[in-house]
Amino acid sequence: MDSLSVLAMAAAAAPRSQVPHSVPNFSIRKARSEDIPLLGPVERSAAEIFRTVNLGSLADDETTVAPSILATMADSNHLLVAVNESDQPIGFVGGMNIDGNFHIVEISVAQAVQGKGVGSALMAEMTRQVKEEKFMVMTLTTYRNVAWNGPWYKKLGFQEVTAEEMGKEYLKIWDVESQHGHDMASRCVMRKSL
Numbered sequence: 001m002d003s004l005s006v007l008a009m010a011a012a013a014a015p016r017s018q019v020p021h022s023v024p025n026f027s028i029r030k031a032r033s034e035d036i037p038l039l040g041p042v043e044r045s046a047a048e049i050f051r052t053v054n055l056g057s058l059a060d061d062e063t064t065v066a067p068s069i070l071a072t073m074a075d076s077n078h079l080l081v082a083v084n085e086s087d088q089p090i091g092f093v094g095g096m097n098i099d100g101n102f103h104i105v106e107i108s109v110a111q112a113v114q115g116k117g118v119g120s121a122l123m124a125e126m127t128r129q130v131k132e133e134k135f136m137v138m139t140l141t142t143y144r145n146v147a148w149n150g151p152w153y154k155k156l157g158f159q160e161v162t163a164e165e166m167g168k169e170y171l172k173i174w175d176v177e178s179q180h181g182h183d184m185a186s187r188c189v190m191r192k193s194l
């Protein structure tokens, strides 16, 4: 059994009092090329949760991470999927090297299984992996005040920083997000030392 399966089993075997009701039976593995067409639908399903906080435009937006970017992340072993018992993706996390930091490009968990620890398990495994690869800093951009964004990442050890202090590659990301129609006053860059 590889370390990824052990991790998912450990989540399933946690004491009952710490386990959210009806934990899905899932495992985490590296993404394969055949997973890639299935990740857009997972991302769209995940975004439905934004309707609950008046950010329905994010759910309406049909743009998902480009298959070519997913393929690039998969080729460099930086795309992990959470899969159900039928080996179908129910969530994923992917990232890439930006200026020597490991930058999370996207994490999404399908609506039906959100809030059951799948996202936390994906983040934990990606963190373990990139630490092993000697990355020293992890970064991401997110909504500061949405419960499953800024406050969740804060619980995972991330702190808010500015794009300016992170450097020009981050300013470029900031620009792209702004062009994409995000409300930048509500967005932030977050960073975690590994």
Ligand SMILES: CC(C)(COP(=O)(O)OP(=O)(O)OC[C@H]1O[C@@H](n2cnc3c(N)ncnc32)[C@H](O)[C@@H]1OP(=O)(O)O)[C@@H](O)C(=O)NCCC(=O)NCCS
Residues within 6 Å of the ligand: 046, 047, 049, 106, 107, 108, 109, 110, 113, 114, 115, 116, 117, 118, 119, 120, 121, 140, 141, 142, 143, 147, 148, 149, 152
């Ligand atoms: C963010 C996301 C990947 C988390 O995945 P998940 O499987 O739900 O994660 P977890 O079950 O491990 O829970 C993460 C935390 O989010 C918060 N959360 C999850 N669902 C929530 C909900 N419906 N309402 C409020 N908070 C919620 C909780 O704080 C939870 O942590 P806790 O259980 O320790 O309190 C998932 O919510 C998602 O896909 N959201 C839409 C896409 C997105 O926002 N991606 C991140 C972009 S930066």
